[in-house]
Amino acid sequence: MTTSPVRVRFAPSPTGFLHVGGARTALFNWLFARSRDGQFILRIEDTDRKRYHPQSLQDILDSLRWLGLDWDEGPEVGGPYGPYFQSQRLPLYQEWADWLVAQGKAYHCFCTAAEVEAMRQTQRDQQGAQGYDRRCRWLTPEERAARQAAGHSSVIRLAVPLQGAVTFHDAIRGDITFNNKELQDAVLLKSDGWPTYHLANVVDDHFMAITHILRGDEWLSSVPLHWHLYQAFGWQPPVWAHLPVILNPNGQGKMKKREIVQADGTIVPVYVHSYRQAGYLPDALFNFLCGIGWALDGETEIYDRETALAAFDIAKVQASPGAFPAEKLEWMNGVYIRQITHEALRHALLPHLSQAFGVPVETLAADERLRLLIPDLHERLKKLTDAPALIGFLFAGDIAIANPEDLIPRNTTREQARQALTAAAGMLAGLESWTPDSIEGALRALIADLNLKPGQVFGPMRVAITNQAVSPPLFSTIAAVGRETIVARLRQAAALLAA
């Protein structure tokens, strides 16, 4: 049906960091473009000078790249339809706004922001119609000229048709109709000469030859306005597809712009960089984001980019809003962590461990104990930042067991625990072969000698060695940590119980 090459854009506003919702929009655009052999354009909509946030641009760029969403045209890569910052295209918007005025399709409005706000307030009080009452639309040429001569500042508003309706087609939702009487004479050009979203968006999409607009559902109600703009300009509108909004994890309301504290106290981050920092893998987040509003085949949950690309179909995107399934992301990230090699995991872990323990990355990279423990760590992580809590004992110089009772498992006496620790220390001090297997063999023999159960010996040892209730498996931990430290810690703990 579409003969021209597909060109889509992701058009964030640099007013904040890249949100997972925005990332999902970018992802679907990217998927659509790449699966249709088209172009993915990144355009920065920086026309809001009040909310401009200087760090957000870099964050958006970094986050998109981290997710692997590369753009064909846009910031830092250029392209034939540039510039890709709206702040650098101001004359274009002014020119076309003036053109609309000259054509009688738009008009200067001299009302101040305060006047318009007052208007709105009155209407709200009376529960009547909403918005600007169009008083400047009916000004005579003389009145207009007089105000202009008096130096009154003005905005340019679109003169939308007062009657009739507009019906447009959405690639996900089908035909949608709005009555023109519900529409506003929206501001196109602000009094400072900068364009609003509506104008800039339509002008840019046209001159950048955008063929499809995939964006959030929250834009659906501004389509009729844009449609009339295309009409006024005499331009061919693109194909619209409105993606379902992502709701808060509890399903209530559009996903918040700042981190979400759930009822149980757990925190759900909303920025892509937060997930990056928290040790999520980009492939996992990519895969996960694909699954909000779209499904590969209804069966397969774990799939790579190529697979997604081969199957992606915009018409199969869900129309209904959906909650952000945070727990599923946890699980999925664990799956992706388990898929990488031990060595890859070790490297990925270094910065996180460095930060957690204040040890230089180079030192950690050379740490043989860490290397030995990676395989046992591997299947215990949902995210990279889970690692420090599991292996803190490697970097604690001295272990201080706060409560000696922690060394005593249930169904075990204090004396039994002390005996077990002492015996294990003595045995390990003289053990010839120092491997997980030999350690295990010797310890099991010891258990039989002492006539105790595994848990009665391993439990105290775990606490004595790691000062943690949860740790990687004992035998490899012992092997990794080294004889001297192990024996010392066991004896120290035994002494604690003797006291």
Add this chain to the structure above:
RNA sequence: GCCCCCAUCGUCUAGUGGACUAGGAUGUCAGCCUUUCAAGCUGAAGACAGGGGUUCGAAGCCCCUUGGGGGCACCA
């Protein structure tokens, strides 16, 4: 208040009139494994919002109700 969109297990979803006693995943619970925690394996509970139509036949089409969401800026 007005307009628009939407409606399948708690959650993400499969389903495009008959293969639906509604499938997968996550989460939950139970069992196995087991030195803790994970991972893994096995099993269980768990949904077509309600009511009318249309049809031989409806989760899927139409209408109404209800519920949810979005929008109504010189923000995007």
